[in-house]
Amino acid sequence: MPDNTLVVNTVLGPVPADQLGYTEVHASLLSVVPGAEYAPDITINRAEVFEILRDKLTAFHNAGGRTIVDASGMFHGRNLTIALPILENLATATGVNIIASTGMGPEDMLGGYFLTPQTNPPTPWPAEKFADLFTKEITEGMVVPRVERRAPAGLIVTLSTEAGMTATDESLLRGAVRTSLATGVAVSHTFGADPLAEIDIALDEGIAPERLVLRGIGRREAPVSDIAARGVWLGIDGAGQPALVKELIDAGHVHRIILSSGAVGVAKGHDAPEAEFTTVLTDIVPELLAAGISQADITQITDTNPRELLAVR
Template sequence: MSESILAAATAPEAGARSLVETVAGPIPLDSLDVTLMHEHLFVLTPDVQQNQPHLWNEEERIEDAVVRLTAAHDMGVRTFVDLTVIGQGRFVPRVQKVAARVPLNIIVATGVYTYHDVPYFFHYRGPGRLFEQPEPITELLIRDITAGIADTGVKAAVLKCATEEEGLSEGVERVLRATARAHRATGTPITTHSNAFLRNGLLQQKVFREEGVDLSNVIIGHSGDTDDLDYLKQLMDAGSMIGMDRFGLDNFTPHGTRVKIVADLVAAGYADRMVLSHDCPCHIDYFTDEQRAEALPDWDYTHLHKRVLPALRELGVSESALRTMLVDNPRRYFEQVSPY
């Protein structure tokens, strides 16, 4: 299956930027091939690991990640987008150790992940704050993209932000606007966490539009949680791609429903506005491994190839449409625009 997708992939458009940053450095867009666009390696609460070291075995977790990513590669995946950012325990040196041992391209993100308040590091600093200064969130994001993350030399290639609750808290709106400004300053594309049940991808688009963002540079993530096709079409008709990116999270939306949503939208002509993924971590400390295995047995990086793609084919989705969602759309997304 994966070879048919790769063999039929179209060439990048003339004049488009031809490189994208990965953990191992810049690579040609042609090298992305089949891409999981919304995943995680480790989602952690660092204060807990640092103060309760019995809960964390570094080498064991790295080994497990190598096994999981190698299995994805064996199924046909060639690029893995790790959207773990500040607020989710991102630690790039650990990601580098995994990347050095797997035959995958790994792309990392920058951003601030919050459902309500900004981290206290930013609380008193910035425009209109106790200590008046240019927005430090935007400065941090731009540095991760242009200079690299900490002293790793790894540059972020995606901007990530989140809107989970109804409405916009001051902190979330601040992060959205800082993200939009970092995008415009660098051309780096944006991917969001959204709550599709609340239809708040529309709110994200509203803020981005107010900041002058071209919405074609935005993926509204977790859109596949809802079967409200009118809402999903509204997001795409405004210019954004949508992330059908929680396959395996059947406790949110059942497998069959998720598959049918994608098939129905492909039939309606929207294959060029969707990307596919799992939103899956190798390890997440929100629950134990045993709880995860019992509640979410299909939540892993091979689920798309094992169950989702065969189910989409059964519903009439063509190889061409699968290629579009897995290869062409990710490549087009990373054809960065110039700052504007």
């Protein structure tokens, strides 16, 4: 039976975890490459962004979607003054629960301040400073630039450099885990070249495996069975993955799969992937049913698993 005392942090405030319904854990609403907002050839029109996202979230709701996580972290669009108010207004207008995230990465997407703060000699930020930054975004509210703090983040996201985790990437991950331990909010980590070593870093900080989702399973020949053996959540994004999902279900891992579209609603400064917020519901779920996966297993993946991950514990 669900625990009705558990809640999830949304941009409109806490929501009972058992009311999330179908949930997209890994998507981006407004995704902006840091600095693109200053480019002369890029415009970010608040009304236009709102209309595009409202239409996409309405389609998501009509297809059966009830909750979506903007898993792009602090500095990929949410740092803009317009972003958090847009997310709040979208949640009100569409009836979709919207969960925003704190966190950042990889290193080359951080501003210079976070790489060489005011120290002599200059040194990268240590894990405890990242932990303090992320924790305040949960306990005090996310920053609306130059305005205020409001609404707690509901997921902590970090990303490692694809070629291999840097020292700053490691500080980010350790800081994210310390934030999770302090707040009860889960961590989503996109791994680099050595996912097992990165899991071990997180576990070394004391996080329970069920509070960590490793995003990017299925790419770059990741050692899926070894990752699954660590007990973490298995984050699978995008279309073209039903075979992997079936393989994991057959191997007994249905209770550890987080399946998402990886879609981007509005992209600025980069190309959006060829996926919509509805992709799992309209494309992947029918393929899984046709492959013999039971509706009970699908509901476990699309509704129950995200609820278990996102509930504040």
